[in-house]
Amino acid sequence: MSTPGRGLHGHVLDTLGPEITAGEYPPGSVLRTDELAQRFDVSRSVMREAVRVLESMHLVESRRRVGVTVRPKAEWNVYDPQVIRWRLAGADRPHQLRSLTVLRSAIEPVAARLTAQHATAEQCAELTECALGMVAHSRGHQLEGYLLHDVAFHRVILTASGNEMFARLGDVVAEVLTGRTQHDVMFEDPDPAAVTLHVRVAEAVRARDADRAEELTREITVGALQELDILVP
Amino acid sequence: MSTPGRGLHGHVLDTLGPEITAGEYPPGSVLRTDELAQRFDVSRSVMREAVRVLESMHLVESRRRVGVTVRPKAEWNVYDPQVIRWRLAGADRPHQLRSLTVLRSAIEPVAARLTAQHATAEQCAELTECALGMVAHSRGHQLEGYLLHDVAFHRVILTASGNEMFARLGDVVAEVLTGRTQHDVMFEDPDPAAVTLHVRVAEAVRARDADRAEELTREITVGALQELDILVP
């Protein structure tokens, strides 16, 4: 998923990033480069590179004679995929999951509308294939296969929209859907209503019915929000 | 706006970042750290820090024995505020502006709905104040004052929604609105219809009418899209 072991500075980030995003250092806390270098047993240069990356994510701020201070959560680059992963792996996973699901509920319907307007014939076919794959795997605890097609479906919707900002949320949605299956409750077969909705979205896109595609996708995301409300009230 | 002069590596980024996001190096292009260090007249350590930051933005990928290769646009972290600024300052500014406006049209109505449900009394007052400020500056070429209140208005909507992902888009929206006034055509007074819509959104939020707040905000963003269609067909 991530890119582990891309050098020593990567290893440092894999430890320090989750710690900071988990809130282990309250905002305003001061870290010192030298101490961190000692703690991780790396040279100052490596440590400095790691700090620079954290700084570019707005997680910390480095100032002379002061040190590396942790910034308040409100300033973090919460759209950075790495930050999202760190937070999803940490303590405020439920909170993050809700934020992202609300984001989905805003983005995906509009994306579906655009997809209905702009999708190529190939993308339409891909979408239908995904929906049919979901149907095929929706019974008998074939959760892995189902998830795979579900993720692919939403990824097509987002990329076929033709909007680069939407397209880049494909990974985020994948992470949310995967997390829902893996970590949280999903023992039973998927909701048949949801499966049907996906099929109908694919149909609407193929029929170039933008209004219907948007509305049906809205129903899907509303369902996702309700599911979350049940899991984490 | 940005944070210029935060060290040598910052200066390097301010030059190299815009170059890459402008597409001056086609995807797959190979840069070498040593050459870059020479070009910018900085030490390798400084150059390495800059490369690490570009790497964390997924603009480039650094591999041993190969060099620093530029990644395809589709992989860039397009939500990184710095990347957004670089692109807005560059050649594909119109394209970027459209992407962001579409994003706004998806996010802001939902944010307004949530704000109507969750805003504190203080936030309601703030919103009303912004709307009235817009009215007050909407006649007689007081564009600066108008813009200020417009930006503040949308920022309140996004933060008061209570969703951290929405809140972080405040800066982006500010950049879009500011850019529209400064760079593009905006000689005349603001559209009176738009001003009225803002006032009515504030009213709807105060009245806790989520449906109306969402619908009115949708009209605002539709207007923004139409305005863009006129400017850049």
Add this chain to the structure above:
DNA sequence: GCTCTCAAAAAGTCAGACTTATTCATCACA
């Protein structure tokens, strides 16, 4: 034509010395 070996290339890492900005405490002066 194939694999295997080896050398070159470029990033990665480290250690140490030096520079610079910032803070804070001290002290002189009003």
Add this chain to the structure above:
DNA sequence: TGTGATGAATAAGTCTGACTTTTTGAGAGC
């Protein structure tokens, strides 16, 4: 007593040069 200047301490910032490690590509040998 308050205030502003002075200076020393501090931690980040920078540079240099040597060394390591991984990866690639060319050439040798089969």
